[in-house]
Amino acid sequence: xxxxxxxxxxxxxxxxxxxxILREAKAKFKKPAVLWSMGKDSTVMLMLCKKAFxxxxxxxxxxxxxxxxxxxxxxxxEKMVKEWGINLLIAQAEHKKDAISGTAEGLNKAEALxxxxxxxxxxxxxxxxxxxxxxxxxxxxxxxxxDKNFRxxxxxxxxxxxxxxxxxxxxxxxxxxPLLHWNEVDIWExxxxxxxxxxxxxxxxxxxRYRSIGYADSTVPFKSNAKTIxxxxxxxxxxxxxERAGRAQDKEKEYVMQRLRELGYM
Amino acid sequence: xxxxxPIVIIGHQDHGKSTLIxxxxxxxxxxxxxxxxxxxxxxxxxxxxxxxxxxxxxxxxERERKMTMDTTRALLKGKKQLYQLIDVPGHAELISQMLTGxxxxxxxxxxxxxxxxxxxxxxxxxxxxxxxxxxQLGVVINQMDKVDYKKRAFDVLVNDLKKxxxxxxxxxxxIHFFPxxxxxxxxxxxxxxxxxxxxxxxxxxxxxNKFLRPKIHxxxxxxxxxxxxxxxxxxxILIGRVESGELKQGQEIVFLPENIRTRSLRSQNLxxxxxxxxxxxxxxxxxxxxxxxxxxxxNVGIICEEKSxxxxxTIGSHPNALxxxxxxxxxxxFWIRAPSQKQLVCECGTSRVNATLLKPDKIISGKxxxxxxxxEKPIAFEPQxxxxxxxxxxxxxxxxxxxxxxx
Numbered sequence: 185x186x187x188x189x190x191x192x193x194x195x196x197x198x199x200x201x202x203x204x205i206l207r208e209a210k211a212k213f214k215k216p217a218v219l220w221s222m223g224k225d226s227t228v229m230l231m232l233c234k235k236a237f238x239x240x241x242x243x244x245x246x247x248x249x250x251x252x253x254x255x256x257x258x259x260x261x262e263k264m265v266k267e268w269g270i271n272l273l274i275a276q277a278e279h280k281k282d283a284i285s286g287t288a289e290g291l292n293k294a295e296a297l298x299x300x301x302x303x304x305x306x307x308x309x310x311x312x313x314x315x316x317x318x319x320x321x322x323x324x325x326x327x328x329x330x331d332k333n334f335r336x337x338x339x340x341x342x343x344x345x346x347x348x349x350x351x352x353x354x355x356x357x358x359x360x361x362p363l364l365h366w367n368e369v370d371i372w373e374x375x376x377x378x379x380x381x382x383x384x385x386x387x388x389x390x391x392x393r394y395r396s397i398g399y400a401d402s403t404v405p406f407k408s409n410a411k412t413i414x415x416x417x418x419x420x421x422x423x424x425x426x427e428r429a430g431r432a433q434d435k436e437k438e439y440v441m442q443r444l445r446e447l448g449y450m
Numbered sequence: 451x452x453x454x455x456p457i458v459i460i461g462h463q464d465h466g467k468s469t470l471i472x473x474x475x476x477x478x479x480x481x482x483x484x485x486x487x488x489x490x491x492x493x494x495x496x497x498x499x500x501x502x503x504x505x506x507x508x509x510x511x512e513r514e515r516k517m518t519m520d521t522t523r524a525l526l527k528g529k530k531q532l533y534q535l536i537d538v539p540g541h542a543e544l545i546s547q548m549l550t551g552x553x554x555x556x557x558x559x560x561x562x563x564x565x566x567x568x569x570x571x572x573x574x575x576x577x578x579x580x581x582x583x584x585x586q587l588g589v590v591i592n593q594m595d596k597v598d599y600k601k602r603a604f605d606v607l608v609n610d611l612k613k614x615x616x617x618x619x620x621x622x623x624x625i626h627f628f629p630x631x632x633x634x635x636x637x638x639x640x641x642x643x644x645x646x647x648x649x650x651x652x653x654x655x656x657x658x659n660k661f662l663r664p665k666i667h668x669x670x671x672x673x674x675x676x677x678x679x680x681x682x683x684x685x686x687i688l689i690g691r692v693e694s695g696e697l698k699q700g701q702e703i704v705f706l707p708e709n710i711r712t713r714s715l716r717s718q719n720l721x722x723x724x725x726x727x728x729x730x731x732x733x734x735x736x737x738x739x740x741x742x743x744x745x746x747x748x749n750v751g752i753i754c755e756e757k758s759x760x761x762x763x764t765i766g767s768h769p770n771a772l773x774x775x776x777x778x779x780x781x782x783x784f785w786i787r788a789p790s791q792k793q794l795v796c797e798c799g800t801s802r803v804n805a806t807l808l809k810p811d812k813i814i815s816g817k818x819x820x821x822x823x824x825x826e827k828p829i830a831f832e833p834q835x836x837x838x839x840x841x842x843x844x845x846x847x848x849x850x851x852x853x854x855x856x857x
Contacts, residue, residue: 204677204691211678211689211762211800232646235737238682238751280455283655290570315523318506319489324523325550333565341520341787345553346838348797351848365534367525424483438495439510 197233200361205326206236206310208347209360210243212310216360219297219450220245220270222257223397224371225312225363228269231380232362233310242448244271246300246309248293250279251351252399260383267381275300284443287402287432289405294448301357309359311450316367318354320441326364334448368427369420370415376413389409395427402432428433453679454525454534454662455791458555458584460548460575463540465563466592470632470653471535472502473856477639480527481505490546503587517541521551527636528658542570545578545816546786549853555834557586557661559653561669564603564629568610577718577818580727583836587615588656594645595631604629617669626660628653637821670694670746670835673773674703674766675799687735687751688758693799693837696820697744697752702728704767705760707775716767729768730755751838754776763801765830773832773839776825780809781833783821783844783854788813793846794823798856801829801839807844821854830854 191398209216218228218233218241233241247261265272266362277296281286315322325344329352331337352358366374375382385394385405392405406425410416439444439450456638459467475481488504494842498513505524510517518539538551554560560570578585589611590660607625615625628637629648636642639654646800649657672695681685704710711725733740735751744750752766760766765772779796789807796805809822815857823844832839833856 194453197747197827200478200691200747200749206675207689207749237737238687238735239737271491278820316525319506319522323508323520339519341547341550343853344550344852345843345853346841348843348850348853350845351849355849370741408685426482426485426488430486439492442510 195310195370195377197376198366198370199235199374201365202232203236204347205360205362206233209308209310209327209362210237213358215243215304215306216308216310217244217273217301217304217306217444218310219312220247220272221310221312221397222247222253222264222383224368224386225314227382228371228374229310229312230270230365231378233375236267241270242297244273246273246275246276246297248277248296250277250296250399252279252288252294252401254385254397254400256385257383258396260381264381269390273300274306284447285432285440287399289398289432290400290440290444290449291447293450294444295332298448301432308358308360310362310408312363313450314363314366314368314371318441320445324359324361326361327351328359328361329446330359331359331391332356336440336446336448337350338446370419372413372417372420376417382413386416388415396431398431404430404432406430407449454532455557456523456536456555457535457657457661458538458552458558458579458822459561460538460552460558460564460579461540461561462563462569462571463517463567464672464832465540465561465569466632467540467561468503468506468537468591469501470559470561470630470638471537472505473525473632473635473638474654475505475524476502476526476533477635480525489640498561499822500515500700506535510822515588519544520547528654530658535656540575542574542816544573545574548575549578549582549784549786550582553582555579555582555584557588559588559590561590561592561609561632562602562611563593563596564591564607565593567607569837570613571590573614574816575617576620578784580618581782581853583841583855587620587678588628588653588661590628590630590632590634590653592630594629594636595634598631599629599631599636599642599644604648615805626651626656626687628656634799638771670837671773671832672696672768673832673835673837673839674752675838676705676760676762676766677800678762679760685753686757686759687753688760689751690766690800692744692746692751692837693839694746694832696746697731697734697750699731699740699742701731701756702769703731703752704728704765704772705758705764706773707828708760708764709837710775726769726772731760739772743826748774763799763829765799767830773830775828775830777804777828779825779831779842779856780821781842781855783842783852784818785813785815785852787815787851789844789846791846791852794851796823796825796828796829796842797845798842803827803829805844
């Protein structure tokens with residue numbers, strides 16, 4: 185079977201839209217980078233980059249690391265770098281709890297990213313957030329400037345009309361969000377259709393699996409028996425639990441996600 | 451599952467746009483229980499009363515100020531189809547956020563409070579929807595609970611709206627009007643027992659049965675929007691999207707505006723054939739290999755028989771179906787704000803040229819007008835296409851200040 189036969193029309197439409205956005209970013213910015221968390225979404229993003237740029241990822245991938253990811257995640261990272269030939273840059277993050285999120289995954293990650301972007305002078309950062317993950321992420325633009333202090337001025341977001349975007353001369357960098365319109369199930373269906381490798385932690389072991397993977401000390405698994413992508417897709421179509429319920433740092437409660445994102449979190 | 455149909459909910463502030471979205475999401479079970487619980491807990495811990503609008507008004511400030519500050523989208527799960535509900539602010543000063551949301555919609559639902567009636571943003575939003583090319587409309591007469599569900603109040607408002615819509619050239623015969631209380635849940639997803647005089651479709655039934663997705667642009671003339679040029683193994687690859695029509699390997703192609711000699715531009719519709727420089731498609735490239743043809747919406751790379759030496763901003767077209775080419779543009783435009791100078795930048799598709807504003811003389815922020823522009827150099831465009839090649843934005847010092855169509 186060809187990819188065209190496996191991919192349904194929905195996935196094709198999602199993919200085409202993302203490819204257009206990625207190509208616009210490459211045409212408009214001098215030095216873009218893509219954020220790679222090793223998770224399912226940003227790995228799909230690497231695949232979309234390959235498709236957009238005719239087979240290779242023409243810019244570096246950034247991974248934020250405090251040394252406290254799961255062992256399975258490190259193994260997956262090594263495998264991907266080797267097999268996909270990723271040009272990987274590590275943003276070294278501290279591992280201490282911040283006052284807003286109460287975890288080490290919030291402001292430390294934003295801070296580590298800020299340092300690396302400044303040092304390497306990246307002017308655009310491709311980030312794999314989706315609207316359906318969180319109400320605050322749903323307020324994002326495809327092309328979203330961060331000011332000199334790395335902040336998101338959410339009260340004055342620029343117009344984005346058809347494919348047209350403003351130019352941001354005063355930005356420290358601009359976030360590009362090509363996956364904004366995808367849903368969690370889309371990510372899995374696309375991963376399956378394109379044989380994209382995934383971290384084994386996503387699959388159920390002893391009746392539990394991870395739906396969103398972060399640091400080992402701030403991510404909890406949820407009850408599941410889904411051992412294959414097909415089973416995950418089936419499970420997601422009926423679950424009443426939200427995707428990032430297992431991630432301590434971005435609860436809706438107390439507007440933690442909004443406060444973190446204002447300060448440069450993804 | 452197909453791609454969602456994007457629907458923008460438009461109307462004046464406080465007429466219940468976000469509440470309608472909240473009601474649709476809740477009554478179709480499109481929102482996960484755990485997320486609903488989190489929203490309710492946040493409201494409780496911050497001392498606020500839970501509102502349906504909080505399902506989309508996610509910023510703390512939005513809930514405190516009881517208003518939508520920026521556009522957002524939520525997935526609505528219908529029985530037949532998925533929808534993307536686009537929430538936009540109803541305040542005049544947030545019109546740029548409104549345009550951002552509305553510009554990606556294919557259809558619109560207008561919300562009008564039966565108690566407040568037709569207000570300024572009711573009219574402005576209708577004008578914007580029309581300028582953006584939204585043709586399908588449904589009208590939700592909201593807050594029926596505030597007038598004791600009286601038929602007379604509904605009829606009076608519907609009559610007034612019909613006249614306005616006719617004046618704006620909306621085909622009012624095809625527009626449906628719903629008596630609704632989004633807050634109480636009448637006629638949104640469930641039929642209302644309190645409105646016995648209305649025996650017709652609910653908003654959701656209407657979406658599921660009457661809204662048709664507009665056709666994509668395959669049947670139009672072929673135009674290829676060039677975004678970038680990549681070099682690969684000494685070959686020039688033109689990177690872009692098929693905007694309309696169909697691209698086939700081996701077909702002839704012309705790059706516009708540069709492949710027509712400038713002296714022929716004065717009589718743009720009478721270009722002598724010998725002045726067009728033709729090229730041929732040698733290969734259509736994707737990451738998965740070469741393909742024979744590409745259709746509207748597809749992003750590909752093109753290799754031509756001869757090096758084209760073209761650049762971002764040009765259009766590839768078939769020699770027998772050329773787009774318009776001109777230095778003069780005119781049409782309708784909506785001003786987010788008044789420009790600070792006459793020298794602006796005009797973008798159309800991927801082309802970006804300096805432009806002088808000739809008309810109008812007087813610009814009112816947040817209003818529509820006719821315009822006339824003189825460009826520094828000619829661009830290719832396609833007024834009738836409804837694609838991006840018929841839409842422009844104007845930039846003042848890099849910031850988008852207006853959006854318009856070309857007529």
